Amino acid sequence: MVDKSEIYDVVIIGGGVIGISIAYKLSKSNLRCAVVEKNYLGNGATQAAAGVISPLFYGDDQINSPMRQMRELSYEMFLKLEDEFEELEIECPFNKTGIFRTAFDDKELELLKKLSDITSKLGVKSELVTDRKQKNELNFLSEEIRGGMFFPDEGYVDGLNFVGKLKSAIMKMGSDIFENEEFLDFKIVNDNTNQIITSKHNFFANNLVFATGSTNILEKYDISEELIINPVKGQYILVRSKEFELPYTIGDGSYGQTDEGPQYQGYLVPRDSGLIYIGASKHYGLNDNIIELEGINFCLEVAKKYLGSIENFEFISAHSGIRPQSKKGTPVIKKLFNSDNILFVSGHYTQGMMLSLGTAEIIKNYLTKSDEILFNLFNEM
Ligand SMILES: Cc1cc2nc3c(=O)[nH]c(=O)nc-3n(C[C@H](O)[C@H](O)[C@H](O)COP(=O)(O)OP(=O)(O)OC[C@H]3O[C@@H](n4cnc5c(N)ncnc54)[C@H](O)[C@@H]3O)c2cc1C
Known part of the structure; x- marks a missing residue:
């Protein structure tokens, strides 16, 4: 018998800013998530970030490119964060100092x-x-x-404070976070169910998202070169x-x-x-x-x-x-293992803080089937 508490809509591997932001956006859309983090939240790249939040693009950003759209979406999300956090009665971690x-x-x-x-x-x-x-x-x-x-209207977030505040929000909305717990393996049970084996649990979820930063934990599976970080x-x-x-x-x-x-x-x-x-x-x-x-x-x-x-x-x-x-230098958002429900999200390089909420919005729109356009553009890149 599977313990009911171990069944989730989405299991996210990696509790850096990307995994936690995805859990935040999905929880806001009433999807129950579990985040599995092998250490403590934000211990990877996230704790080291300067956390500069600016919508300004660099020379490589073409107008209307998926990257530019993600950046603008993300900036829009940061400007909305204060109201969202006020509703949740949590102090907003975005410091709009300019x-x-x-x-x-x-x-x-x-x-x-x-x-x-x-x-x-x-x-x-x-x-x-x-x-x-x-x-x-x-x-x-x-x-x-x-x-x-x-x-x-620009500013900064402190990485650990940002993921800490998102954690409070996620837990208030009924999702779970498992720290000091390592992802070990997974099995595709059927089109709608994946089994996720960690050092402490056996989870079942419709969707599985890998947001493991630079750790390349998928290398042991047969994955394409472009997914090597x-x-x-x-x-x-x-x-x-x-x-x-x-x-x-x-x-x-x-x-x-x-x-x-x-x-x-x-x-x-x-x-x-x-x-x-x-x-x-x-x-x-x-x-x-x-x-x-x-x-x-x-x-x-x-x-x-x-x-x-x-x-x-x-x-x-x-x-x-x-x-x-990533190999291309821009974020990678891809479906994995011929499944529509297993996703890889990493490669945010110097801009993971800035792009976190936009990335999470793209994943949420895809998984809730409300808008798949930007997701598909990244998936096909
Ligand atoms: C010095 C520095 C300055 C930066 N400045 C900025 C900035 O000003 N603005 C900006 O936007 N970005 C900045 N960045 C970039 C930003 O920090 C990163 O792009 C972002 O943190 C990446 O987040 P992530 O969640 O993908 O990776 P990470 O934060 O590395 O998170 C990945 C997580 O996955 C976990 N994990 C790995 N394997 C497993 C497993 N088997 N089981 C469970 N969990 C696992 C890890 O423990 C880790 O917590 C900076 C980065 C650095 C290093």
Whole structure:
């Protein structure tokens, strides 16, 4: 006899931001979910994220591409989150502090002006600062920074706080989360039922979703190459200024479009108790959590670039996490094993926080059969 409590509409393997967001959206649509996490929620890439939430696209995003649609959908979902959480009587984890994108010279200022034309068409608010004296709160920034653009509706989430709040919401809505429990194997019982064997349970579910970040747990099955996820380690540091509290995220306004080609520039992001997140380095192919001096050095360079000097900062700690990068560099959403009910969702690389709620909405729309268009576009990519 199967214990009734072990039957779910959806079992989700992986309690990172992607798995938890999917459980949140599905639970809101009255599907009963179980999330199986082998460690604690958010222990993977999620805990390391700067958590920058911005709808702005990078050069590789084509208008109307599935990626752009996912990004816009996700941003829309973040703006709705406050109302949704108010209804659930849970504090909203999205900090809409705004983001200031810097310009060091005329060229970067021009780039930002062009960007503001595009973003205003999308309804994204922005304020161009051509002379930093216009905005007194920018006094803490390096004197090399000429101006920039402030995006008031953007902000950040702290990875662990975000999944923690989503967990409270999921449990309030009647779904379950099993931490310290590992996925071991599964069997397709029939068209509508899958058996999922974990280190502690034997679950049965109509739908099974793998959201396991960079861990490649499906390698032992016969899966295609495009589902192999590459690890990209990232390091960040936490510091505290003795002189100011960071009011909002500071990021690069050139979107990495330099004369030498795309170059990633790093961020400063506010954290609780006056802490500042500075990061994050990129180490391709590295799958360990060793803190290396090279990574710390990258973070110090980011700090110097935006703040000018790193005097008067207290060093608090250094951390790392593994970003899940797909072969194409964009998120992978695919049906598996010739089944309409077994899905693979990973490869969010540098943007898993930003794309989490949009990804979850796409999966929810597919599983509830309310809109399959965007899901199918990703599935066929
Ligand atoms: C340094 C750094 C900075 C970042 N900054 C940003 C940012 O500013 N904005 C942004 O949008 N994104 C950012 N990201 C990217 C973002 O963090 C990731 O894209 C996102 O966290 C990926 O989420 P995930 O759920 O796919 O993976 P993970 O968070 O890694 O979750 C996968 C989970 O699966 C679990 N798991 C694996 N195997 C099993 C098993 N057999 N059984 C059960 N559970 C299992 C793991 O324990 C893990 O918890 C950053 C990432 C890093 C590392």
